[in-house]
Amino acid sequence: MDVAVYKLRTPISEEDVRRLQLGDVIYISGIMVTARDSAHRRAMEILRAGGSLPVDLRGGVLYHCGPVVKKVGEEWRVVAAGPTTSIRMEPFEAEFIKLTGVRVIVGKGGMGADTTRACKEYGAVYTVFTGGCGALAANAIKHVQRVEWLDLGVPEALWVFEVEEFGPLVVTIDAHGNNFHERISAEAERRKTQVYEMLGLK
Amino acid sequence: MSIQVIEETAFNLLKLAATILPPDVKEALRRAYETETSEMGKAQLEAILENVRVAEEKQLPICQDTGVISFYVRIGSDFPIRKGIYEALVRATRRATKEVPLRPNAVDPIQERNTGDNTGRHIPYVHWEIFDGDYMELIAFPKGVGSENMCKLAMLSPAHRLKGLKKFVIDTILEAGGKPCPPVIVGVAFGGGLDIAAELAKRTLLRPLDRPNPVPELAKLEEELLKAINETGIGPMGLGGRWTALRVHVDYACRHPGGYPVAVAIQCWAARRAAARINADGSVEYLTHKVG
Ligand code: SF4
Numbered sequence: 032m033d034v035a036v037y038k039l040r041t042p043i044s045e046e047d048v049r050r051l052q053l054g055d056v057i058y059i060s061g062i063m064v065t066a067r068d069s070a071h072r073r074a075m076e077i078l079r080a081g082g083s084l085p086v087d088l089r090g091g092v093l094y095h096c097g098p099v100v101k102k103v104g105e106e107w108r109v110v111a112a113g114p115t116t117s118i119r120m121e122p123f124e125a126e127f128i129k130l131t132g133v134r135v136i137v138g139k140g141g142m143g144a145d146t147t148r149a150c151k152e153y154g155a156v157y158t159v160f161t162g163g164c165g166a167l168a169a170n171a172i173k174h175v176q177r178v179e180w181l182d183l184g185v186p187e188a189l190w191v192f193e194v195e196e197f198g199p200l201v202v203t204i205d206a207h208g209n210n211f212h213e214r215i216s217a218e219a220e221r222r223k224t225q226v227y228e229m230l231g232l233k
Numbered sequence: 234m235s236i237q238v239i240e241e242t243a244f245n246l247l248k249l250a251a252t253i254l255p256p257d258v259k260e261a262l263r264r265a266y267e268t269e270t271s272e273m274g275k276a277q278l279e280a281i282l283e284n285v286r287v288a289e290e291k292q293l294p295i296c297q298d299t300g301v302i303s304f305y306v307r308i309g310s311d312f313p314i315r316k317g318i319y320e321a322l323v324r325a326t327r328r329a330t331k332e333v334p335l336r337p338n339a340v341d342p343i344q345e346r347n348t349g350d351n352t353g354r355h356i357p358y359v360h361w362e363i364f365d366g367d368y369m370e371l372i373a374f375p376k377g378v379g380s381e382n383m384c385k386l387a388m389l390s391p392a393h394r395l396k397g398l399k400k401f402v403i404d405t406i407l408e409a410g411g412k413p414c415p416p417v418i419v420g421v422a423f424g425g426g427l428d429i430a431a432e433l434a435k436r437t438l439l440r441p442l443d444r445p446n447p448v449p450e451l452a453k454l455e456e457e458l459l460k461a462i463n464e465t466g467i468g469p470m471g472l473g474g475r476w477t478a479l480r481v482h483v484d485y486a487c488r489h490p491g492g493y494p495v496a497v498a499i500q501c502w503a504a505r506r507a508a509a510r511i512n513a514d515g516s517v518e519y520l521t522h523k524v525g
Contacts (some may be wrong), residue, residue: 034272053407055272099297099336111297115378116412140412140471161280162379162414163469163503165297166288184347186336199280201273201472207363215473219407219465226464230399230457 038196042090043134046156051202053211057158058198059135062176062191063092067115069187070180071123078130085179086191088131093174095120095138097186099165102176107175109192111165114139117157125149137200147204157204162198171197234515236317239371242509242517243325245524246373247302248333248509251294254285255521257442258479258504265416265469267475274474275450278416281469282504292493296503299335300375302326302357303317305423305439313513319359326350326357331348360432370520372508380413381500387433391493398423398495399458405497406478408464411471413499414481418442419462420498425486434496437482439506446483455481 034054039047041061050196051057066074074084098112116137120127125145127133136142136153139162149158160168172192177187203211227233251337253263257474262285266278276317304322308315330351340346351357366451385405389397402421407418422433446452468474479502488494508520 034276056276073437097297097336099299099334111294111299111336113297145348159470161277161284161297162411163298163501164280164284165282165291166291166295167284168297169293170287170291170375193396195489199276201276203472212471215471216410216466219410219467222465223403223407226403226461227400228514229461229464230396230403232396232400 039135041092043092044090045134048057048156049206051156051205053202053209055202056199057135057202057206058196059092059200060195061193062093063094063137063194063197064088065094065096065188065190065192067097067187068119069183070189071120071127072189073180073183074131075123075126086129086189088133091131091133092135092137093127093133094192095136098190100185107178108170109172109175112168113129113163113165113170114160116140117142121146128153128155140208141203147208147210150204150206151208154206156202156206158200158202160200170195171195193227198232220223234313234513236314236321238511238515239314239318239369240321240325240512242371242511243304243322243373244328246334246371246507246509247325247329247375249519249522249524250373250505251299251329251333251335252292253336253522254290254295254504258429261479262416262502265479269469269474269476271468271472271474272473276471277472279467292325294333294335295505296377297336298379299338300377300379300505301338302373302375303360304352304357304374305360305362305374305436305494307362307364307370309364309368311367312369313515314405322357323352326352335375347364352446354514358414366457367513369511370508372388372506374439374506377501377503379446380417380499383409383499384414384497386496387429388427388492389445389495391488391491394493395454397493401459401495402458402497403465405499406467409499410434410467414478414501414503415467415471416469416502418500418504419458419481420500421481421495422484422486423493423495424488425494426489426492429486430494430496431498433484433486434498437484438498438500440482440503442480451483451485455483457518458483485506
């Protein structure tokens with residue numbers, strides 16, 4: 032697989048994400064907004080009712096993350112901010128992409144068929160950030176611009192981060208209907224017989 | 234010597250564990266990076282190593298999921314202090330949560346409320362042991378939920394013996410895929426009963442990765458399972474590659490003739506642990522980390 036490396040700045044255009052392929056590596060500069068389960072649930076209620084979110088996500092980057100933060104004086108500091116498991120957001124994500132116009136989703140572990148379809152239809156990609164790399168992420172977050180929905184709790188709130196070369200992010204769902212995670216599981220399933228044989232199981 | 238020494242040591246261990254990986258884990262990750270053949274897998278290992286470096290340098294938690302905290306405590310029969318140890322560990326946990334800081338990860342499931350300080354009913358959990366001696370050994374073992382959720386235990390039929398065990402291990406790893414943040418360390422234990430298998434499987438995760446299993450049959454089984462697991466091609470972060478697991482550790486207990494419990498404990502790459510020995514005179518030796 033030929034790996035291309037792209038540095039993208041928000042807002043990101045549809046054209047920018049359409050040219051990305053599975054396995055490409057991207058680094059993001061600009062704004063990233065976090066949202067986990069509860070924030071997705073609340074966002075859907077607002078958007079379905081025709082309202083708007085406190086943060087404009089058009090051309091934006093959504094990050095599945097519940098950060099560890101510390102308040103120093105009036106300022107929030109990010110202590111660790113690695114990705115959380117994305118599949119929990121699968122029930123919301125397709126509609127979320129449609130209604131917000133988000134272009135890049137960052138998480139870990141992969142997402143399902145609905146998200147893959149929405150990425151293709153509306154022009155978005157899903158990328159993975161190395162699981163557990165909380166310190167690396169904190170290092171790329173230069174500033175907490177603001178936080179919304181803090182009533183949901185620190186990990187569930189919408190954190191608006193200013194980031195500089197946040198990555199490496201690997202594209203695992205592209206904007207053309209391809210899903211790398213499905214390929215890997217199919218491959219592992221295929222190898223299962225071989226592994227069983229190695230262990231003397233039928 | 235006072236109880237204060239124990240509290241202080243426990244606090245230091247929690248901080249060390251959260252921010253600096255033990256040398257054997259770092260070494261295993263480095264070796265995996267150097268020998269990984271998949272480009273995507275290699276990139277993941279590179280990010281992991283860089284993350285470990287940044288965390289250590291800036292004294293930040295390695296991973297934002299700083300885990301649920303347990304301690305393994307071994308107390309010598311002649312160690313001068315035996316009173317108030319649990320309370321000291323609780324105080325150390327509260328302080329570490331505030332000062333490191335650690336993410337509050339203790340939710341009371343009756344009220345569905347986060348206690349906010351990583352303590353609560355049975356948390357931190359302490360495994361106690363008494364031995365003949367005059368010192369105390371303390372291990373802090375915080376474990377994140379991503380890999381914990383992929384652990385499994387089964388009461389298998391004794392008809393299949395080791396074959397049943399091997400299949401169960403492979404199926405557990407395949408089902409887990411990239412979710413437990415591979416490359417993982419796999420702790421396997423069989424025999425005993427429900428609690429014994431689970432306890433031993435977890436405990437094998439504390440063994441340094443460069444220390445071979447002293448039981449030759451188990452060492453062989455560990456090698457065989459490791460090879461097979463890495464043949465799945467799940468790879469670092471489930472993006473494909475030859476390093477799905479760094480190591481497999483196996484332990485066992487005698488079993489009832491009619492039973493065959495098997496536990497598989499999965500530990501993510503962020504294999505955080507820190508140990509110290511507190512001597513009777515109050516001096517402290519750190520066993521996993523260089524201090525001072
Ligand atoms: S599985 Fe481990 S490395 Fe991954 S997010 Fe959880 S604690 Fe961190």
